[in-house]
Amino acid sequence: MHLLVIGALWRIRKVKDMSITILGIESSCDDTSSAVIRDGVLLSNVIAGQAVHEAYGGVVPELASRAHQQNIVPVVSEAIKRAGIDKSEIDAIAFTRGPGLMGSLLVGTSFAKGLASALDIPMVDVNHLQAHVLAHFIEQPGAEYNPPRFPFLCLLVSGGNSQIIKVSSYNKMEVIGQTIDDAAGEAFDKCAKVMGLPYPGGPVIDRLAQEGNPKAFTFSKPHIPDLDYSFSGLKTSFLYLLRDRLKEDADFIEKNKCDLCASLQATIVAILMDKLNKAVLQTGIKEVAVAGGVSANSAVRAAFEQYAQKYGWRIHLPRLSFTTDNAAMVAITGYYKYQDKDFCDMSKAPFARVEL
């Protein structure tokens, strides 16, 4: 009996010793975020947005970097507090190295280096794009966990990227299609701006589109070969329609706002899904996920459901809290890289432009 108890205690200790706790830090654009993940399970995820950019209709890099400096200490402390852990229990710090705004990335990277050095623990540098994809592997206590099976395709659509990625494992990803100009999120934001809507325009267009007719207006669709995307033509087509109609009626935008939003959104979603379907047919992979800020869009989500029913796709839609920038996705990526002992040293500098 005595031996059994000792054996059980030893096993508990062994399991505890083997558990991995990662602190994630994200500061690539205008969200300062920190999260704690233990053994793949999310313990906390704190995000501080930056309202300062609203007045400018877009992110102002210098203001973003200053706001990160103000936010980083309270955000990281809060993440550790909400996780209910002590700093000494953190095994490694994962931080976003890029892509993103250089001034913003520098704040997160420098802070990660300082804290890792003070705690004498390793650092893991994380590619922001890989993190968006791996957000599908974040486990939450009490929530259903049904992650994609490898290999799968992931449509990564955000303010800076529109890519189709073939994901073979946690650390093996291949971009098989991408935008040759603007990203889908950029198309949402820029078209919103010309209609006088606030930044970021994507969620506003999504909301207004609920009340509009998606067939009210027709916009040009790109003819780009292979699996690549283009959104600059659509943006111009949208701009020209407004220019022409405003000549006839100065209130054109106000009178047709919901129809304009619904038609624009339907065109963006059709462009995205058309190429994604082509990728499914080319690769034969029917396990399909979506990630990034635009994956919060209700029409994108509805289209995924339709394709799942029509073509037998097995789809994965991220929880809304993991669609836009957050440190939980950075921490989960750090967790998998930690298991591969894929650490970085103090000389690692941030990269504004870095590919998968």
Ligand code: KG4
């Ligand atoms: O992933 P994210 O937070 O930042 C980048 O890494 O770019 O994505 C931000 C983008 C913005 O362009 C925003 O307008 C768009 O995601 N977005 C949406 C929605 N929510 C966010 N676009 C369309 N519909 C939405 N509901």
